[in-house]
Amino acid sequence: MTSLTLDTPELAQQYDEISDPQYEHGQFLLQALALKPGDKLLDIGAGTGRLSELVARHHVGPAGHVTALEPLPLRVAIARGRASANHTVEVGQGEDLSRFEDNQFDAVILNSVYHWLPDKARVLAESFRVLKPGGRIAISSAARERPHDIQQIISRILGQTGLGRSHAIGSTPYKVSFAELAKQLEHAGFLVDEIRIRRFADRFGDIQAVLDFSAASSFGNFLNEFLPEVRGKLLADIHDALVQYRQADGSLLLYRNLLFAVGRKI
Numbered sequence: 001m002t003s004l005t006l007d008t009p010e011l012a013q014q015y016d017e018i019s020d021p022q023y024e025h026g027q028f029l030l031q032a033l034a035l036k037p038g039d040k041l042l043d044i045g046a047g048t049g050r051l052s053e054l055v056a057r058h059h060v061g062p063a064g065h066v067t068a069l070e071p072l073p074l075r076v077a078i079a080r081g082r083a084s085a086n087h088t089v090e091v092g093q094g095e096d097l098s099r100f101e102d103n104q105f106d107a108v109i110l111n112s113v114y115h116w117l118p119d120k121a122r123v124l125a126e127s128f129r130v131l132k133p134g135g136r137i138a139i140s141s142a143a144r145e146r147p148h149d150i151q152q153i154i155s156r157i158l159g160q161t162g163l164g165r166s167h168a169i170g171s172t173p174y175k176v177s178f179a180e181l182a183k184q185l186e187h188a189g190f191l192v193d194e195i196r197i198r199r200f201a202d203r204f205g206d207i208q209a210v211l212d213f214s215a216a217s218s219f220g221n222f223l224n225e226f227l228p229e230v231r232g233k234l235l236a237d238i239h240d241a242l243v244q245y246r247q248a249d250g251s252l253l254l255y256r257n258l259l260f261a262v263g264r265k266i
C-alpha cells in the first residue's frame with residue numbers, strides 16, 4: 001500500500017537534494033517527448049518540481065506551460081519555490097484530474113511515479129482524457145521482471161527472515177512488467193510508440209546514502225509496513241548486505257532497471 005501521509009519535512013528536503021537519479025532519467029522521458037515551444041505539459045507526481053522547472057525553463061518557452069501536480073504538501077511547498085509564469089504547482093493526485101478540461105495538454109509525464117499507483121487504469125484514463133489528440137504520455141517505472149539491486153537485497157532478506165517474498169513489500173509496491181505496461185497503455189486507448197528497459201549504475205558515497213535515497217524516494221513508505229523493531233532489524237540486515245557493493249574507493253555501486261514507455265493518444 002502506498003501511504004501519502006508519511007512524508008516529513010526532512011524526507012522532502014532530502015529528496016530535493018538527492019534525487020539526481022530521478023532527475024537524470026526524467027530527462028530520457030523528455031528526450032522522447034521532444035516538447036516544443038508553446039507545448040503544455042502535465043507532470044503527475046512532480047515531487048519537488050526539479051524536472052518541471054527544467055521543462056519550464058528550457059523546453060516549452062514562455063508561450064508554453066508546465067502544470068506540476070503533486071499530492072504531498074511538503075513537496076508541493078518546495079516545488080512552489082520553483083514556480084514561474086509558465087510553471088504552476090498544484091496539490092493533487094493522478095487519479096483525479098477533474099480540475100483539467102478534456103484535450104488540454106500536449107504531453108503528460110509520470111517520472112518514477114507509476115510504481116506507486118494502485119489504480120493505474122484510472123490515472124491512465126484521466127491522462128488520456130486531458131491529452132489533446134496526438135498528445136503523448138511518457139512513463140518511467142520500476143520493472144517487475146528486473147528489480148533494482150536494492151529491491152533484490154530486500155526480497156532476499158525478507159525471504160530469509162520469513163517475512164515474505166512479495167514484490168509489493170519493502171518498496172515500490174506496484175511495479176509492472178513490460179507486458180503489463182503495454183497492455184495497460186493499450187487498454188486506456190494509447191498507441192504505444194516505445195517501451196524499453198534501461199539499466200542505470202548509481203554511485204553512493206556510503207551505505208547510509210543508499211538507505212537515505214530509498215527513504216526519501218519512498219516518502220516514508222520504505223519498509224513502513226513493519227513494526228519499528230522489525231524495521232530496525234531489517235535496516236541493519238540491509239546495511240550489512242550492502243557492504244558487498246562497496247568499491248575500492250569506499251563508494252557503493254548499485255544498479256537500477258527502469259521501464260520507459262511512450263504512448264500516443266490517437
Ligand SMILES: C[S@@+](CC[C@H](N)C(=O)[O-])C[C@H]1O[C@@H](n2cnc3c(N)ncnc32)[C@H](O)[C@@H]1O
Pocket residue numbers: 002019022023026044045046047048050051069070071072075092093094095110111112113116117217218219
Ligand atoms: C520518486 S518520487 C518522483 C518525483 C518526481 N516525479 C521526480 O521525477 O523527481 C514519486 C512521487 O510520486 C508521487 N505520488 C505518489 N502517489 C501518487 C498519486 N496517486 N498521484 C500523483 N502522484 C503520486 C509522490 O508524492 C512522489 O512525489
